[in-house]
Every structure is written in C-alpha cells, then in structure tokens.
Amino acid sequence: MNFTLSPEELLIQKMAREYAEKYIEPVAEKIDTENRVPEDIITGLAELELFGLPFKEEYGGAGAGYPSYVLALEQLGRVSSGPVMLISVNCLALGAIDKFGTEDIKHKYMPKACKGMELASFAFTEPGTGSDPKQITTTAVKEGEHYILNGTKRFISNAGYPGPMVVFAIDSESNKPTAFIVDKLCPGYSLSEPWHKLGYHGGTLLDVYLKDVAVPAENILNGIGGGFPVLTFGIAFGKVGVSALHLGLTLAAYEEAVQYAKEKTHRGQPIAKFQATQLRIADLAIKYETARWLAYRLGCLANDAKNPALFAKEAALTKTFVCDNSVDAARVAIDVHGSYGLMNDYRVSRIYKDAIMGPQVEGVADMQKMIVAGVVLNG
Ligand SMILES: Cc1cc2nc3c(=O)[nH]c(=O)nc-3n(C[C@H](O)[C@H](O)[C@H](O)COP(=O)(O)OP(=O)(O)OC[C@H]3O[C@@H](n4cnc5c(N)ncnc54)[C@H](O)[C@@H]3O)c2cc1C
Structure with a gap:
C-alpha cells in the first residue's frame, strides 16, 4: 500500500491547480452568472490534454490514467464546477466507447473528443425516468443497414456541442435497451432551451429531441440488446x-x-x-x-x-x-x-x-x- 503520489501525478495536479488559479478563477463568477464556459477556457483545457487525460494516446488521450484524472478534476473543481462538468461528461461517454467500441469506432469518435475539439455526451434520462432502464421510451427500428431513433432525452450535458452521443433506446428486435452512438447536431436532432438549474453553471443541460435519426448499425455498442x-x-x-x-x-x-x-x-x-x-x-x-x-x-x-x-x-x-x-x-x-x-x-x-x-x-x-x-x- 502506497499513499505517495508519483512525480507524474504531482505534475498533473500542479498543472491543473495553476491553470485553475490563473485562468479559471478570474472568470469563475462570470461562468456562474452567464452559465457558459468561455471558448478560451475550453481551448486552454484542451491544450493541457484534460479532455482525454485517462485515455490511451492511440485514441487521442494523454495516457495519464484515472488517478491523475481525479487529481486534475479536484483542482479544477476547487475553483469552478462548469469546466469540470464538460470534462467529466466527455470522459463518461468516452469511457463507454473505450470499453465497448470496436477499434474502428474508437478511432472514429475518440480522438477529437479527447482533444476537446468535440465534446461527447451520454443520454439515458428521459422525461419519464432517470433511474429505471425498463421505462425507456426512445425507440430504435431497423431499416436496412440503419436504425431509426425517435424519442426525447432529458437533462443532457454537452448536448449542444458537436461530437458523439451515446443514446439508449429500446430496439424493436430485442425489445431491450441498446446503446447507439449518434452524431450530435445531425438531421433529426434538435434541442430545447437550457434548463435553469441551481448549481454547476457552465455545464448546460438541454433536452434532446430525436426525430427519425438514422444511425448506422456499426454504431451500436455491445450489440443489440446489450445496452x-x-x-x-x-x-x-x-x-x-x-x-x-x-x-x-x-x-x-x-x-x-x-x-x-x-x-x-x-x-x-x-x-x-x-x-x-x-x-x-x-x-x-x-x-x-x-x-x-x-x-x-x-x-x-x-x-x-x-x-x-x-x-x-x-x-x-x-x-x-x-x-x-x-x-x-x-x-x-x-x-x-x-x-x-x-x-x-x-x-x-x-x-x-x-x-x-x-x-x-x-x-x-x-x-x-x-x-x-x-x-x-x-x-
Ligand atoms: C447537472 C445534471 C447533469 C445531468 N446530466 C445527464 C446526462 O448527461 N445524461 C443523462 O442521461 N442524464 C443526466 N442527468 C439526469 C440525471 O442523471 C437524472 O436526473 C438522475 O439519474 C435521476 O433521475 P430522475 O431525476 O428522473 O429521478 P427519478 O428516477 O424519478 O428518481 C426520483 C426519486 O425516486 C426514487 N426512486 C426512483 N426509482 C427508484 C427505485 N427503483 N428504487 C428506489 N428509489 C427509486 C429515488 O428516491 C429518487 O430520489 C443530469 C442531471 C443533472 C442535475
């Protein structure tokens, strides 16, 4: 058992703390009142490789692993929650793609999101449920080589940024939850106004409307019914x-x-x-x-x-x-x-x-x- 941080972990912790104090702290109130993380902060976090810290370099990540990720997010969270929400949700969705995606899917969707050029989302919650997958009402119907998705997802983080979104829908073959990767902002994808929430300002929450969104069959994670x-x-x-x-x-x-x-x-x-x-x-x-x-x-x-x-x-x-x-x-x-x-x-x-x-x-x-x-x- 060793509670000592490695030199690399200490460096990442210091880097995140210094960036947070120098660049985020001065605009933390502005992020809170405007409910928006400024573009230059997103660019700065991306330059420090913080959007893909835990992931392998071959997929665009920094290869630093999750212990360093925790250290970095702690230091950013000490100053402002909004930027952390962007990173955390991005890494949540990328974590699922990393674990369950094919090599082609990983190479297609991970590098840009790891570099902060896009932001990934993960869409499970619906107006009727946030805790129970059996109550999902979003549907996926097979048509040739595609699945056609229809439904509403509620309180979705990073939904307004381009990038992949892991969407859960009940598919017509297995009648079980299946995970699809949808390219955000594609035809049939539309958004609500942002929700006005109590905290976590800067990490905006939107409802996502999917109307006849066509997703290629290769964008299924873990197979039909494997959601x-x-x-x-x-x-x-x-x-x-x-x-x-x-x-x-x-x-x-x-x-x-x-x-x-x-x-x-x-x-x-x-x-x-x-x-x-x-x-x-x-x-x-x-x-x-x-x-x-x-x-x-x-x-x-x-x-x-x-x-x-x-x-x-x-x-x-x-x-x-x-x-x-x-x-x-x-x-x-x-x-x-x-x-x-x-x-x-x-x-x-x-x-x-x-x-x-x-x-x-x-x-x-x-x-x-x-x-x-x-x-x-x-x-
Ligand atoms: C800042 C923020 C960011 C979010 N980002 C995302 C996102 O990116 N993607 C996404 O999909 N969702 C997101 N959400 C939604 C969030 O994950 C859900 O709101 C949450 O999981 C709870 O779902 P719910 O609000 O529908 O509550 P419900 O499921 O309705 O639960 C309400 C209460 O009912 C009780 N309850 C419900 N079911 C059970 C059960 N089976 N057993 C025991 N008790 C039960 C619990 O006491 C619970 O407190 C976000 C929410 C917030 C606030």
Whole structure:
C-alpha cells in the first residue's frame, strides 16, 4: 500500500491547480452568472490534454490514467464546477466507447473528443425516468443497414456541442435497451432551451429531441440488446469525475472557512479563537481527508476496472459518500461565515449550490445504495 503520489501525478495536479488559479478563477463568477464556459477556457483545457487525460494516446488521450484524472478534476473543481462538468461528461461517454467500441469506432469518435475539439455526451434520462432502464421510451427500428431513433432525452450535458452521443433506446428486435452512438447536431436532432438549474453553471443541460435519426448499425455498442452493461459501466466512470469534482468543492469549502476564520474578527480577535469555530475547522479537515482518500482510491480502481459489477459498487459508494460529504462541508463552511455565507458575494454560497447537485447526478443517492447493497448481499 502506497499513499505517495508519483512525480507524474504531482505534475498533473500542479498543472491543473495553476491553470485553475490563473485562468479559471478570474472568470469563475462570470461562468456562474452567464452559465457558459468561455471558448478560451475550453481551448486552454484542451491544450493541457484534460479532455482525454485517462485515455490511451492511440485514441487521442494523454495516457495519464484515472488517478491523475481525479487529481486534475479536484483542482479544477476547487475553483469552478462548469469546466469540470464538460470534462467529466466527455470522459463518461468516452469511457463507454473505450470499453465497448470496436477499434474502428474508437478511432472514429475518440480522438477529437479527447482533444476537446468535440465534446461527447451520454443520454439515458428521459422525461419519464432517470433511474429505471425498463421505462425507456426512445425507440430504435431497423431499416436496412440503419436504425431509426425517435424519442426525447432529458437533462443532457454537452448536448449542444458537436461530437458523439451515446443514446439508449429500446430496439424493436430485442425489445431491450441498446446503446447507439449518434452524431450530435445531425438531421433529426434538435434541442430545447437550457434548463435553469441551481448549481454547476457552465455545464448546460438541454433536452434532446430525436426525430427519425438514422444511425448506422456499426454504431451500436455491445450489440443489440446489450445496452444495460454499457449504461452501468459508463455511469460508473462518470462517478469518478463527479467524485473528483465534489472533492474539489469540499477542499474549497475547507479553505474558505479557514481563511474566513482567520480574517473575521470579534473584539479585535479572529473568530478562530472560539472553540465552536475550531471544531468546525476540524470537522472540515476530517471531511476533506476522508473524501480525498476514497476519491483517489476510486481513480486507482477505475484504471483497472475489469469486473463491471464490483467497479459499479465502488463507484456508487464513493460518489454517495463524497457528494453527501461535500454538501455537509459547504453547510459547515457557511456556518463559519454566518450570514455572509448566504450572500452571493461570498464563494461559499456558490460552493453550496454546486455541492447540493451531486447527490442527484449520475444516479440518485437511493439508487447508489441499492447498487452497493445488491453486490454486498448477492455477490
Ligand atoms: C447537472 C445534471 C447533469 C445531468 N446530466 C445527464 C446526462 O448527461 N445524461 C443523462 O442521461 N442524464 C443526466 N442527468 C439526469 C440525471 O442523471 C437524472 O436526473 C438522475 O439519474 C435521476 O433521475 P430522475 O431525476 O428522473 O429521478 P427519478 O428516477 O424519478 O428518481 C426520483 C426519486 O425516486 C426514487 N426512486 C426512483 N426509482 C427508484 C427505485 N427503483 N428504487 C428506489 N428509489 C427509486 C429515488 O428516491 C429518487 O430520489 C443530469 C442531471 C443533472 C442535475
């Protein structure tokens, strides 16, 4: 067992932190108010190879693996959630393509998205369901060498950017969920206005309307009716990114509270002199360290995820703990700030709004616990 980061991991961590502080922090408020990540930030992240960090160089990735991915996303998430959502969802969808795609499919769809020239999406949720694949209503009907897709997908990240989208539909042959790669913005693909959500601004959510979208048969991942493993494995990789983001939010809450406790004075002395403040700072230190090692561990497990069910369990329990923990950390940091913590001028209020998003994304908290219990009880 070795808890020491390698020189390469330390370098990637430092690079992400420096980029976040120098380029993202100055525009973090703007990202939040405009709900848009500026083009030059996307270009900058792409130049650092952060859109394809975990993937092999032959598919356009940086070949740095998931432990480095977690370290980098933590540092970006410490400053702003929007850019992390773009990367995390991109890597979620690419993770599914990497695991289940043929060589031709991987070479076709991964390089541009790994380089940030395109952004990949993963579309499961529909107006009627976000947790239950059996309730999917999007259909796929075979016509010659193509499948014709019809349906609506809800709350889809990165949907407005060009690139591949892994779409789940019930196909007419197997009557089961099947995973198709759709080229976004193709004929028959249209979008809603962005949803106005509480946090994660910059990572826009759109509904996607598929009307007679023709997808070539070679764009099926894991065969007809084989969508369920693609879904569970893909979302498990998504939880690596979300866990890293919420670790970054926990770190930010911790740092903001420490700084405020030293700066805010009562009767000429910092509020850090009060034992109540000290206990909150200690709570935050505990929350950060416990989340950190669980999230780093998930990065290591993701690098070598052979058993989908076991990996899904580890991802589910990590994501649940780290996300819930980040909400608690943000709440404690607000308590340290008193009413100032509720004001938009103070960073902790944005941390709270971002943190509260985590327990619902990549599968609600209750579903995570069912995944964990399913593996624990049934093997
Ligand atoms: C910021 C953000 C980004 C997102 N990005 C994407 C994306 O890129 N692609 C995508 O497909 N989706 C995306 N989503 C959607 C998200 O994954 C779903 O909203 C989420 O999985 C929950 O689905 P739901 O909202 O329909 O809740 P539901 O499935 O309706 O669940 C609501 C509640 O019902 C209970 N429940 C439901 N089913 C069960 C069950 N079987 N057992 C026990 N309890 C149950 C749970 O308590 C749950 O809390 C995103 C959402 C957000 C907020």
